[in-house]
Structure formats: structure tokens, C-alpha cells
Amino acid sequence: DTGVSQNPRHKITKRGQNVTFRCDPISEHNRLYWYRQTLGQGPEFLTYFQNEAQLEKSRLLSDRFSAERPKGSFSTLEIQRTEQGDSAMYLCASSLARGLEQYFGPGTRLTVT
């Protein structure tokens, strides 16, 4: 399978704990995106990378959120001191640098209890 992969698929954590998600993009794709989707809504943009550079961050990405793409390949999204409002599906997508199409992974479902 050469699509976008995300791990874990599901994560249940207690409020106040830290969590980290991983995204592996399609191998030749330079751009990598993170989105968040809550129940009944479309995905909302969080941040994106071109190679290892983080080029844009949404104001939705509070100080508790940090994303990295250290070698321009896989990316991690960390949420510190989780809150119940962080419960959502976290989606990763990738694209070519000048490509219009973004291809999504299966997502990580986070539940904060």
C-alpha cells in the first residue's frame, strides 16, 4: 500500500496527558498537511509542511499543539495537556509541491476522557 498512513488509528487518553500521532505521506510528496475534523463538520486546516519547513499554522493550533517533520518525510503531531475539546479525528494529507490534489490518510480518532 503506497497511500498515506497514520498511527495510531485510535487513541483514548485521560485529560491532561500528552499524545503524539504519526503520519507517513506518499513517498514522492513534498507537502504534508494536518487537519482536524469534529463530529458533523468538515475537516479544518491546522498546519502544513513543504519538505521539513512548516509554512503555515492555523490559529486553531494553540500553544499545546506542535507539529514536526524533521527529515521531510514522516510527520508527528503532539498535543500536550489534552483537554476534552481536543477529542476529534486528526487527518493527515499529502500532495506534490505544485499539485492541486491532496490525498488523505485514514485518520487518528482521539478521545479525551
Place this chain on the structure above:
Amino acid sequence: TQLLEQSPQFLSIQEGENLTVYCNSSSVFSSLQWYRQEPGEGPVLLVTVVTGGEVKKLKRLTFQFGDARKDSSLHITAAQPGDTGLYLCAGGSGQGAQKLVFGQGTRLTINP
């Protein structure tokens, strides 16, 4: 702030009927994409339209981009139960897709 509004939000019809889903904005987008999403999975890209007035067909699905590139529609002919899912439109701006702005989705149910 760019927003996309989809209508209807919910649609339940019988197998064999036709339907149209609308995606509207007051903003101009350089591209418009349609995705379908199954429960617990990520969105799957169906089509990208980039030119005002452009029409693309994917089997029984017809996608149109408005002349002013502010709106789009998805028409399904002779709907089948396998068409059931959440349909999302997403607008892109700038070079490449950069960030996508999504509508809230249309949840479509096709009853056998």
C-alpha cells in the same frame, strides 16, 4: 475568511432517483475538489475542477465548477446504495492546493 456552505446537509432518497448537492461561497477559489468519506475513514478524492464552467463526469457523477469559481455542484444519476456516504467539497487557493477550506458536508443515504 473563506467559507464553503453545502446544501442540503442531509439527503435520504430511494435507489434509482437523481440528486444534486450544492457547494457555495462568496469567495473565489483557484480549484475545487470533491471528496467522499466513509465513517471512521479519511476523505477519498473524487475529482478536482479548476476552470470556471468546467464539467467533469465520473460514471454516474457529474461535477460542475461555477463560471465565477465561487460555487460547484455534484449531480448523481440513478443513485445506488453504494453511493451512500458523506460528500465534502473543498476549495483551494494560491499555488498548489496549500490549505483546503472544506464545507460541512452532505450526508447522503440511498435506500434500496
